[in-house]
Amino acid sequence: QDDVVTLAHGAGGEAMRSLVDTLAVSRFADGSSADTAGAVGLAALDDGSVHPLPGTDISIVLTTDSHIVTPPTFPGGDIGRLSVAGTVNDLAVMGVTDPLALTCGLVVEEGTPTAELDRFLESMRESAVEAGVDITTGDTKVMGAGELDGIVLNTTGVGTIPTSEVVTGAGLSPGDAIVLSGTVGDHGIALLAEREGFDFGANLESDVAPINGLVAAATDAGRVTAMTDPTRGGLATALNEMAEKAGVGLEIEEQAIPVDDAIASAGEVLGIDPLSVANEGKVVFGVHSDDADSVLAALREQPLGSNAAIIGQVISDHPGRVVLDTGFGNRYLSEPTGEALPRIC
Amino acid sequence: QDDVVTLAHGAGGEAMRSLVDTLAVSRFADGSSADTAGAVGLAALDDGSVHPLPGTDISIVLTTDSHIVTPPTFPGGDIGRLSVAGTVNDLAVMGVTDPLALTCGLVVEEGTPTAELDRFLESMRESAVEAGVDITTGDTKVMGAGELDGIVLNTTGVGTIPTSEVVTGAGLSPGDAIVLSGTVGDHGIALLAEREGFDFGANLESDVAPINGLVAAATDAGRVTAMTDPTRGGLATALNEMAEKAGVGLEIEEQAIPVDDAIASAGEVLGIDPLSVANEGKVVFGVHSDDADSVLAALREQPLGSNAAIIGQVISDHPGRVVLDTGFGNRYLSEPTGEALPRIC
Ligand SMILES: Nc1ncnc2c1ncn2[C@@H]1O[C@H](COP(=O)(O)OP(=O)(O)OP(=O)(O)O)[C@@H](O)[C@H]1O
Numbered sequence: 001q002d003d004v005v006t007l008a009h010g011a012g013g014e015a016m017r018s019l020v021d022t023l024a025v026s027r028f029a030d031g032s033s034a035d036t037a038g039a040v041g042l043a044a045l046d047d048g049s050v051h052p053l054p055g056t057d058i059s060i061v062l063t064t065d066s067h068i069v070t071p072p073t074f075p076g077g078d079i080g081r082l083s084v085a086g087t088v089n090d091l092a093v094m095g096v097t098d099p100l101a102l103t104c105g106l107v108v109e110e111g112t113p114t115a116e117l118d119r120f121l122e123s124m125r126e127s128a129v130e131a132g133v134d135i136t137t138g139d140t141k142v143m144g145a146g147e148l149d150g151i152v153l154n155t156t157g158v159g160t161i162p163t164s165e166v167v168t169g170a171g172l173s174p175g176d177a178i179v180l181s182g183t184v185g186d187h188g189i190a191l192l193a194e195r196e197g198f199d200f201g202a203n204l205e206s207d208v209a210p211i212n213g214l215v216a217a218a219t220d221a222g223r224v225t226a227m228t229d230p231t232r233g234g235l236a237t238a239l240n241e242m243a244e245k246a247g248v249g250l251e252i253e254e255q256a257i258p259v260d261d262a263i264a265s266a267g268e269v270l271g272i273d274p275l276s277v278a279n280e281g282k283v284v285f286g287v288h289s290d291d292a293d294s295v296l297a298a299l300r301e302q303p304l305g306s307n308a309a310i311i312g313q314v315i316s317d318h319p320g321r322v323v324l325d326t327g328f329g330n331r332y333l334s335e336p337t338g339e340a341l342p343r344i345c
Numbered sequence: 346q347d348d349v350v351t352l353a354h355g356a357g358g359e360a361m362r363s364l365v366d367t368l369a370v371s372r373f374a375d376g377s378s379a380d381t382a383g384a385v386g387l388a389a390l391d392d393g394s395v396h397p398l399p400g401t402d403i404s405i406v407l408t409t410d411s412h413i414v415t416p417p418t419f420p421g422g423d424i425g426r427l428s429v430a431g432t433v434n435d436l437a438v439m440g441v442t443d444p445l446a447l448t449c450g451l452v453v454e455e456g457t458p459t460a461e462l463d464r465f466l467e468s469m470r471e472s473a474v475e476a477g478v479d480i481t482t483g484d485t486k487v488m489g490a491g492e493l494d495g496i497v498l499n500t501t502g503v504g505t506i507p508t509s510e511v512v513t514g515a516g517l518s519p520g521d522a523i524v525l526s527g528t529v530g531d532h533g534i535a536l537l538a539e540r541e542g543f544d545f546g547a548n549l550e551s552d553v554a555p556i557n558g559l560v561a562a563a564t565d566a567g568r569v570t571a572m573t574d575p576t577r578g579g580l581a582t583a584l585n586e587m588a589e590k591a592g593v594g595l596e597i598e599e600q601a602i603p604v605d606d607a608i609a610s611a612g613e614v615l616g617i618d619p620l621s622v623a624n625e626g627k628v629v630f631g632v633h634s635d636d637a638d639s640v641l642a643a644l645r646e647q648p649l650g651s652n653a654a655i656i657g658q659v660i661s662d663h664p665g666r667v668v669l670d671t672g673f674g675n676r677y678l679s680e681p682t683g684e685a686l687p688r689i690c
């Protein structure tokens with residue numbers, strides 16, 4: 001355990017997981033609520049927790065994210081949209097595509113123009129309408145001048161779902177297809193390009209969007225066995241976590257992973273791997289192999305899923321590892337360690 | 346509407362309510378979820394929102410608070426205990442005394458000693474055990490060195506309750522007794538005394554504590570018509586808000602309001618009115634007059650309610666106002682404006 005918190009602890013991936021393990025999981029996860037059948041507690045380290053309501057077949061799903069992003073307005077979105085999409089998406093990948101309510105926990109610095117807050121909250125409203133969710137309660141705290149750089153925006157989401165319809169990040173079985181809902185790297189690379197002030201002669205845009213509609217289309221079209229949203233740590237982290245949780249291997253075809261050309265070139269200039277940075281409007285699905293084509297077709301019919309692709313399959317070899325077929329041979333796709341990644345979200 | 350956010354906007358009371366009105370209520374509150382019978386939406390500006398589950402007599406209650414406190418460890422508690430108690434208490438005053446789950450949304454600065462986080466999360470754990478609630482999901486973000494002074498800790502809480510048992514802050518009727526669960530001013534004044542470094546020759550301590558057990562004792566003992574926890578803005582704000590929401594007047598006897606002697610003297614030296622600063626382990630109850638004595642007795646049996654008192658009654662005159670009988674005559678007890686108050690939480 002390190003002595004002080006570093007930026008790597010916030011980058012997703014191994015460093016963060018180990019901090020969260022020591023700080024939170026080892027101490028909170030002995031609670032009782034994870035014991036019920038169908039419950040998903042903290043120890044699962046999933047996108048949210050699941051709470052079956054005694055005497056019913058309904059579960060409550062809960063998820064939270066605090067958002068800090070520099071700059072708070074970026075190509076393709078802003079912190080308001082990010083906060084709504086992030087939380088809607090964590091609920092969606094647990095199976096809750098019709099969320100019940102979101103909270104709005106705002107921490108701002110003295111001296112922040114109210115017009116700026118106005119823009120971010122308007123953006124929250126628009127994204128909430130897009131996702132079909134209400135913002136029903138919140139909190140506002142003000143820190144002194146110089147005490148906070150920017151805004152901290154926490155959104156917590158709650159929804160209900162028939163317990164049997166919950167989808168975890170751990171549900172992969174050998175034979176399942178791995179389906180990705182679209183291109184990867186957009187959010188992280190667009191944001192870094194903006195921050196570095198580079199002009200790449202192309203419109204680099206974050207993919208930030210609520211994807212609960214997209215997820216509903218997929219789960220309606222076939223048997224989805226596992227889901228997660230590849231945010232901090234990117235696709236590489238998401239795939240490794242899914243493999244580890246299910247104790248299976250993944251065989252991924254590098255050429256099949258959709259990456260926007262302009263994003264790929266910008267990533268090269270910036271020295272950032274599109275597979276290792278955050279996405280804010282994408283989903284990784286495990287799909288029963290018989291249903292892979294129908295799920296893919298359903299995704300592609302959706303505006304946010306037009307670049308969806310089958311990128312690989314689940315194997316029983318290499319448990320906990322991701323084997324990347326590069327077209328020239330195989331290598332393990334490892335998790336980014338975080339040290340190399342600038343803070344994005 | 347002011348052009349920039351000021352500390353007064355974070356102090357509770359009128360300034361904050363007007364900011365929240367403009368930013369959030371006017372824009373979010375047109376959502377649909379508040380239309381259901383029994384629902385409590387954002388426009389109610391209550392301690393949390395209430396979501397009746399269709400086809401059942403059960404509601405989900407949701408509440409959120411972000412916590413920032415200087416110093417993060419103070420006499421009687423720390424930010425970890427504050428975050429758990431604050432959220433448990435907001436659920437409790439909506440009627441949910443057996444909460445389902447809490448989230449832990451941590452934002453820390455690079456360079457924060459992990460031992461410090463460890464202490465705060467251990468304190469969260471202890472307070473959660475005390476309140477009988479599990480912390481089941483969370484989020485950890487790291488800001489760069491110099492970007493955040495201290496720690497931001499968001500806790501969101503969720504619980505379920507038979508819809509008919511929900512208690513709002515708006516339920517007062519003329520004739521009801523106003524019962525206070527104990528002394529006021531402790532948290533705010535202990536914290537300010539600590540911050541100013543004064544030695545008052547007495548052990549000034551915050552009252553921070555989860556009071557869901559206390560609330561359960563009260564609601565079991567008699568008809569509680571309204572509840573709120575007098576946090577930011579103190580008792581004066583809580584009473585004014587309750588009067589305004591119900592369109593009733595309150596007649597409060599100043600001598601009946603319990604204030605610890607040492608807290609009162611320290612408040613005098615510091616120029617802080619115990620009625621206007623935050624409490625973090627207190628409840629204001631409206632109680633059907635026939636049940637006031639039994640509720641009072643039940644509260645006094647609890648360790649956290651030993652100083653409980655009946656402090657006044659609801660009247661139909663002076664709607665929206667609080668009339669304070671000082672013993673020498675009557676005056677309106679007005680809401681603190683926020684400008685005068687240093688930031689406490
Ligand atoms: N401070 C914390 N306390 C309790 N649990 C935490 C904390 N931080 C993270 N976790 C848990 O760790 C797991 C991973 O969290 P993470 O924030 O990476 O998930 P995510 O929200 O899906 O991703 P992102 O934040 O990048 O959108 C989750 O199960 C989360 O509940």
Ligand SMILES: Nc1ncnc2c1ncn2[C@@H]1O[C@H](COP(=O)(O)OP(=O)(O)OP(=O)(O)O)[C@@H](O)[C@H]1O
Nearest residue numbers: 104106137138139140365369390391392410576577
């Ligand atoms: N940023 C926001 N967005 C939406 N609603 C908000 C926001 N800030 C505050 N509110 C709403 O305003 C009302 C008052 O909030 P406040 O935080 O004062 O309540 P509280 O949590 O009971 O008090 P405290 O924060 O002092 O513990 C609540 O109904 C809350 O939902």
Ligand SMILES: [Mg+2]
Nearest residue numbers: 047090229231
């Ligand atoms: Mg997620």
Ligand SMILES: [Mg+2]
Nearest residue numbers: 065086090231
């Ligand atoms: Mg997330």
Ligand SMILES: [Mg+2]
Nearest residue numbers: 138139409410
């Ligand atoms: Mg609050």
Ligand SMILES: [Mg+2]
Nearest residue numbers: 392435574576
């Ligand atoms: Mg409250």
Ligand SMILES: [Mg+2]
Nearest residue numbers: 410431435576
């Ligand atoms: Mg509160």
Ligand SMILES: [Mg+2]
Nearest residue numbers: 064065483484
């Ligand atoms: Mg998160």
